[in-house]
Each structure stands twice: as structure tokens, then as C-alpha cells.
Amino acid sequence: LAKTTQPISMDSYEGQEVNITCSHNNIATNDYITWYQQFPSQGPRFIIQGYKTKVTNEVASLFIPADRKSSTLSLPRVSLSDTAVYYCLVGLYNNNDMRFGAGTRLTVKP
Amino acid sequence: GAVVSQHPSRVICKSGTSVKIECRSLDFQATTMFWYRQFPKQSLMLMATSNEGSKATYEQGVEKDKFLINHASLTLSTLTVTSAHPEDSSFYICSALPGQGHYEQYFGPGTRLTVT
Numbered sequence: 001l002a003k004t005t006q007p008i009s010m011d012s013y014e015g016q017e018v019n020i021t022c023s024h025n026n027i028a029t030n031d032y033i034t035w036y037q038q039f040p041s042q043g044p045r046f047i048i049q050g051y052k053t054k055v056t057n058e059v060a061s062l063f064i065p066a067d068r069k070s071s072t073l074s075l076p077r078v079s080l081s082d083t084a085v086y087y088c089l090v091g092l093y094n095n096n097d098m099r100f101g102a103g104t105r106l107t108v109k110p
Numbered sequence: 111g112a113v114v115s116q117h118p119s120r121v122i123c124k125s126g127t128s129v130k131i132e133c134r135s136l137d138f139q140a141t142t143m144f145w146y147r148q149f150p151k152q153s154l155m156l157m158a159t160s161n162e163g164s165k166a167t168y169e170q171g172v173e174k175d176k177f178l179i180n181h182a183s184l185t186l187s188t189l190t191v192t193s194a195h196p197e198d199s200s201f202y203i204c205s206a207l208p209g210q211g212h213y214e215q216y217f218g219p220g221t222r223l224t225v226t
Contacts, residue, residue: 034214043114043203043217044154087153100146100154 004088004101011107018075020104022088025069033064033071036087038103044087048073075106083108112138114206116218123194123225130190131221133204139184140206144215145177148201160187194225 005023012018024033032051036044048055050062050071061074075082087103113136123129133143141162146154158179160166166179178190187206191198201222205215 036215036217041201041220041222043116043205043220044215046214046216049214099156102153 004090006086006088006101006104008102009105009107011109012078013109014079015077018078018082018106018108020073020075020086020088020106021070022073022090022101023070024088024090027068027090031068031090033062033068034089035060035062035071035073036089038085038087047086078106078108080108080110082106112206112208112216114204114216114218116202116204116221118221119219120222121224123223125195125225126193128190128192129194129223130188131202131204131223133187133189133206133218135185135206135208135216138206138208138216140187141184141209142207143181143187144205144207145179145187145189146203146205148203148220154203157189191223194223196225199223199225 032049034049035047037047038044048057048060048062050064052064052068055062063072083106085103085105087100115134115136117132121129143160145157147157148154156169157172157177158166158168160179160181162181162184168174176192178192181187201220203217203220205217207215
């Protein structure tokens with residue numbers, strides 16, 4: 001199992017860029033890295049997924065170094081509505097490795 | 111994008127009764143669905159993995175006779191909490207995998223179960 005470690009919480013201010021790093025030292029060769037966002041009393045929402053280097057979509061970027069032992073979710077210019085818990089998951093679905101870590105509680109302040 | 115629904119969104123039941131929660135993938139077929147439970151201020155806890163047409167695989171410590179999972183079709187999985195007790199009160203969330211090269215899960219909106 002590729003266990004993940006994230007900071008428990010982070011604070012930021014509106015308009016700032018936020019980077020949340022996840023450590024996954026024992027990531028396997030076929031594992032993908034996926035990030036989810038969860039608001040209170042809602043199911044998690046898929047943000048971004050990557051395997052190596054950099055991936056960017058309309059809401060975030062994901063940076064993965066060459067050794068893949070960590071990954072960084074980058075949220076550009078956060079707003080109050082980005083206050084949520086962010087989870088990174090590492091695994092391949094057919095390994096049934098869909099276990100969440102503790103996540104990072106991001107609080108965006110005005 | 112892929113949409114997963116859950117029904118009901120909220121349910122209150124009396125201790126000793128059973129409750130069924132449905133999870134549907136609305137616009138894709140899901141050979142694999144997952145069931146999670148989440149207590150306040152905590153992370154999601156995987157309860158079981160459900161594969162269409164076969165028995166669910168339960169995580170250690172999850173009673174399979176109490177949490178019955180049925181995945182009868184490629185778009186529907188159900189979780190039945192049998193003989194519910196107040197300690198079963200929680201937020202239950204399902205997710206589905208589209209498969210076919212997709213490795214991201216799509217989650218339902220969750221079901222808030224309160225057992226009185």
C-alpha cells in the first residue's frame with residue numbers, strides 16, 4: 001500500500017497561490033496520483049490526476065518530481081470557496097487501494 | 111463529467127431497523143464501486159469494494175453481515191445497514207470507477223444516516 005502523508009491544515013488568504021504537498025515514499029511503478037476536494041457534508045470531488053512531471057487543468061496544477069515520492073497540488077489565486085479538505089490518493093484501482101489519508105484542511109481567509 | 115447519485119440523501123431510522131442506500135452511476139458503467147463511511151471531522155474510511163456480479167470485499171473490522179452490499183448491475187450498488195444502532199449514525203459515501211483506463215473515482219453526494 002502506498003501510504004500518503006499530508007499536512008493536517010493550512011491557512012491562506014484570498015488571491016494567493018496555495019501549494020499542498022503529499023509524500024508517498026513507497027509509490028509503485030503503476031500507481032497514479034489523484035487529488036480530491038471535499039466540502040462538509042458532500043462527497044469528494046475529483047480535482048486532478050497525474051503520473052509524472054506536470055499536469056494542469058482549469059482548476060489546478062499537479063507537480064510530480066522524477067522520483068515520484070511526492071506530489072504538489074497547486075491552486076492558483078484561491079478564493080474563500082476553496083476552503084475545503086484536500087486528499088491525495090496513490091494507487092491503481094484494481095489493487096483496491098482506495099484508502100484515504102487524513103487530508104489537508106485548507107482555510108482561505110479574506 | 112461522470113455523475114454518481116445516492117438515495118436517500120438523508121435518512122432517520124429507529125434502532126433495530128434496516129436501511130438501504132442506493133448508489134447509481136448515471137452516465138457510465140462502473141464495474142467497481144466503493145463504499146465509505148465518514149464520521150465528523152474525520153477522513154473517509156473504506157468499508158468495502160463492490161464488483162458487479164460478485165461478492166463485495168470488506169475491509170478488516172467491517173461486519174459483512176451487518177453491512178450488506180449488492181452490486182447487481184453495472185450502474186447500481188446498494189448498501190443495507192441491518193439492525194441499525196446509534197453508533198452506525200454516520201455519513202455514507204459511495205464512489206464508482208469508470209474503468210477503461212480511468213483511474214479516478216467519482217463520488218456520490220453522500221447519505222446522512224441518523225439512528226435514534
